Amino acid sequence: MTQPIKMLRDAAWQVYEQTGLPTTRNEDWKYTDLSRLTAVLGETWWTPSHAADLDKETVEEQSIPELDAYRLIFINGRFQEDMPNLPEGVSVVPLSTLLVSDADKAAKALEMDEKTPLFNGAIAVNTAMASDGACICIADGVKLDKPLYLLHVATSGGASHIRHGIWMGRGATAHVIEHYVGNSTDAGLTHNVTLVHLDEAATLYHDRLQLEAEKQFHLGRVDVKQLRNSRFVSHSLALGAALSRVDIAVSLSGVNASCVLNGLYLIGGRQHADHHTRIDHASPDCTSQETYKGVLSGRAHAVFNGKVVVHEGADGTDAKQSNGNLLLSDHAEVDTKPELEIYADEVKCAHGATVGQLDLEQLFYLQSRGLDKTSAKNVLTFAFADDALTQMISAPVRRYLERAALKRLPQGDELQEMV
Amino acid sequence: MLKIENLHASVDGKEILKGIDLEINAGEVHAIMGPNGSGKSTLSNVLAGRPGYDVTEGAVHYNDKNLLELSPEERAWEGIFLAFQYPVEIPGVNNVYLLKAGLNAIRKHRGESELDAMDFMSIIREKMKLVDMDESLVRRSVNEGFSGGEKKRNEIFQMAVLEPKLAILDETDSGLDIDALKVVAGGVNKLRSKERAIVMITHYQRLLDYIEPDAVHVLADGRIVKTGDKSLALELEKRGYDWVLEETRV
Numbered sequence: 054m055t056q057p058i059k060m061l062r063d064a065a066w067q068v069y070e071q072t073g074l075p076t077t078r079n080e081d082w083k084y085t086d087l088s089r090l091t092a093v094l095g096e097t098w099w100t101p102s103h104a105a106d107l108d109k110e111t112v113e114e115q116s117i118p119e120l121d122a123y124r125l126i127f128i129n130g131r132f133q134e135d136m137p138n139l140p141e142g143v144s145v146v147p148l149s150t151l152l153v154s155d156a157d158k159a160a161k162a163l164e165m166d167e168k169t170p171l172f173n174g175a176i177a178v179n180t181a182m183a184s185d186g187a188c189i190c191i192a193d194g195v196k197l198d199k200p201l202y203l204l205h206v207a208t209s210g211g212a213s214h215i216r217h218g219i220w221m222g223r224g225a226t227a228h229v230i231e232h233y234v235g236n237s238t239d240a241g242l243t244h245n246v247t248l249v250h251l252d253e254a255a256t257l258y259h260d261r262l263q264l265e266a267e268k269q270f271h272l273g274r275v276d277v278k279q280l281r282n283s284r285f286v287s288h289s290l291a292l293g294a295a296l297s298r299v300d301i302a303v304s305l306s307g308v309n310a311s312c313v314l315n316g317l318y319l320i321g322g323r324q325h326a327d328h329h330t331r332i333d334h335a336s337p338d339c340t341s342q343e344t345y346k347g348v349l350s351g352r353a354h355a356v357f358n359g360k361v362v363v364h365e366g367a368d369g370t371d372a373k374q375s376n377g378n379l380l381l382s383d384h385a386e387v388d389t390k391p392e393l394e395i396y397a398d399e400v401k402c403a404h405g406a407t408v409g410q411l412d413l414e415q416l417f418y419l420q421s422r423g424l425d426k427t428s429a430k431n432v433l434t435f436a437f438a439d440d441a442l443t444q445m446i447s448a449p450v451r452r453y454l455e456r457a458a459l460k461r462l463p464q465g466d467e468l469q470e471m472v
Numbered sequence: 473m474l475k476i477e478n479l480h481a482s483v484d485g486k487e488i489l490k491g492i493d494l495e496i497n498a499g500e501v502h503a504i505m506g507p508n509g510s511g512k513s514t515l516s517n518v519l520a521g522r523p524g525y526d527v528t529e530g531a532v533h534y535n536d537k538n539l540l541e542l543s544p545e546e547r548a549w550e551g552i553f554l555a556f557q558y559p560v561e562i563p564g565v566n567n568v569y570l571l572k573a574g575l576n577a578i579r580k581h582r583g584e585s586e587l588d589a590m591d592f593m594s595i596i597r598e599k600m601k602l603v604d605m606d607e608s609l610v611r612r613s614v615n616e617g618f619s620g621g622e623k624k625r626n627e628i629f630q631m632a633v634l635e636p637k638l639a640i641l642d643e644t645d646s647g648l649d650i651d652a653l654k655v656v657a658g659g660v661n662k663l664r665s666k667e668r669a670i671v672m673i674t675h676y677q678r679l680l681d682y683i684e685p686d687a688v689h690v691l692a693d694g695r696i697v698k699t700g701d702k703s704l705a706l707e708l709e710k711r712g713y714d715w716v717l718e719e720t721r722v
């Protein structure tokens with residue numbers, strides 16, 4: 054390890070030692086108890102496990118079908134030496150390579166700002182421990198012809214700390230898919246931080262698909278800085294893991310920047326999924342649009358907290374936010390809190406949250422046309438959830454998610470025709 | 473085909489249907505008229521199996537079956553179809569998908585094979601012509617953003633696709649313009665057959681100019697208070713309901 058990296062790592066570790074992991078006494082972590090995580094992983098929860106060899110078949114099984122993309126595979130957080138041929142103007146270097154070859158760039162990827170919203174000790178751990186990831190640079194004006202597909206497979210217990218960085222030049226356009234899956238029967242931790250920097254008029258479509266194995270823990274964070282006229286379109290999905298927490302913080306710091314944050318959590322059993330988002334309107338005439346949907350069955354527990362802050366001088370802000378939840382069982386629980394803080398004058402803001410059950414009139418209508426009750430419920434549940442996916446730009450990704458969502462509904466396989 | 477005997481039904485403990493007797497045979501068309509709030513929609517909802525109604529007395533026989541024991545979908549499989557007075561919007565559920573799932577469930581129940589996509593689409597196209605239904609409407613989510621008249625037409629379109637044995641049309645003519653009324657009536661007439669029965673709830677005798685009924689009933693305050701032929705509808709149009717109510721009181 055080079056000296057500057059060692060210093061940066063040590064400093065981050067110190068921050069972690071001072072701050073510790075967030076506890077439920079912290080307002081932002083009130084409903085998500087990480088002691089479950091430390092209890093399972095013990096004192097060594099930060100120890101990265103070693104990459105296991107995965108046969109080609111398993112990798113294909115776990116991949117999104119019919120997706121034509123530049124694929125990078127990470128197994129237990131380690132990049133597998135198989136870099137796709139990328140077009141000109143697109144550079145992707147594994148963090149593990151940068152750490153030995155280019156300390157400056159590696160340091161940039163590991164950047165950490167304790168003042169960013171929703172900062173916590175886990176981020177410091179990631180900065181101190183992250184051993185691999187994808188550092189993606191798209192040059193000015195380059196429009197990537199196919200998605201960059203980062204497939205993460207967890208095959209064993211232990212923790213994987215992953216750090217990705219996406220730097221988009223002026224007017225560049227790309228679609229990046231982070232896909233998290235696993236086949237491990239042990240509890241492990243996937244811990245990812247992704248930094249995104251969008252220069253003027255850059256556009257990034259970012260899909261974050263969490264479909265981990267059922268005992269896995271998953272901590273994620275996406276930190277987005279946007280300059281003028283840039284656009285960020287995010288879809289964050291939580292279908293897997295025993296406990297997951299994903300924070301997305303977007304700073305709209307240039308005139309006329311816009312972001313779309315959509316999300317879907319579809320969980321059951323004793324799954325727990327927590328989504329915190331924070332959007333800072335720090336410049337005039339920016340637009341943010343957020344729709345998160347949740348479907349909960351069994352004893353599942355979901356948390357949604359979306360905070361929008363309109364800073365002084367951010368006139369012409371247009372911020373819309375909504376969170377809708379469907380509870381399919383009496384024992385499922387959701388804590389939802391849309392928050393709005395406005396320090397500017399000329400703003401258009403709307404936010405709202407709903408928690409409800411299936412609409413009985415709609416249910417009866419479908420039954421009266423011949424659908425049995427279970428199918429009718431599934432159809433309505435699916436339609437509710439699918440509403441969060443309508444802005445996805447990749448049809449194969451959307452189809453994959455729809456199929457995965459249907460699989461999680463009782464007798465949902467019978468409805469595969471719907472997608 | 474359908475025999476209703478002394479049917480009493482209430483909602484939230486309030487009695488709405490107060491002893492309905494009605495018999496409808498295959499091949500017949502019956503019209504039910506009556507003042508607002510008299511229980512016409514309640515009757516059709518009870519027949520279709522909508523939850524929330526308590527049947528406190530009486531019985532409904534449908535082709536030798538105890539209708540009230542069947543779930544809403546079982547009634548649909550047995551050939552009952554209700555065209556709703558206020559069709560609900562179902563965003564995200566495609567019309568075509570709904571009809572395919574519904575039709576195949578009905579066919580399965582009858583022991584017929586499920587239709588593949590091609591055969592199904594040719595039925596859809598044929599029925600679209602029958603009721604002059606716009607393809608773009610058929611492709612959209614169920615009733616989402618449909619105008620009042622478009623919703624009614626969609627109900628008739630669904631009826632045409634599902635080919636029920638007993639169709640109950642709850643004020644399907646309300647909200648239709650004159651041309652649409654003719655088209656819808658034409659669709660209903662084409663469906664008329666020896667094996668089918670149709671119940672039309674309406675406020676306007678105009679509909680009966682296009683679809684000639686075998687009987688006209690007046691439902692008032694939860695009871696059928698008068699039954700006649702087509703001329704009864706004409707008389708109601710001229711004189712209103714008061715005289716019928718007077719007559720029954722005496």
Ligand SMILES: Nc1ncnc2c1ncn2[C@@H]1O[C@H](COP(=O)(O)OP(=O)(O)OP(=O)(O)O)[C@@H](O)[C@H]1O
Pocket residue numbers: 483484486488506507508509510511512513514515524557
């Ligand atoms: N869910 C309910 N709760 C309370 N009252 C109800 C409910 N549903 C129906 N009613 C009442 O039952 C009565 C009959 O209603 P219904 O809809 O059957 O009338 P209708 O004859 O179809 O009237 P219209 O001609 O206006 O369509 C009305 O007084 C109505 O307010």
Ligand SMILES: [Mg+2]
Pocket residue numbers: 512513514557642643
């Ligand atoms: Mg009515």
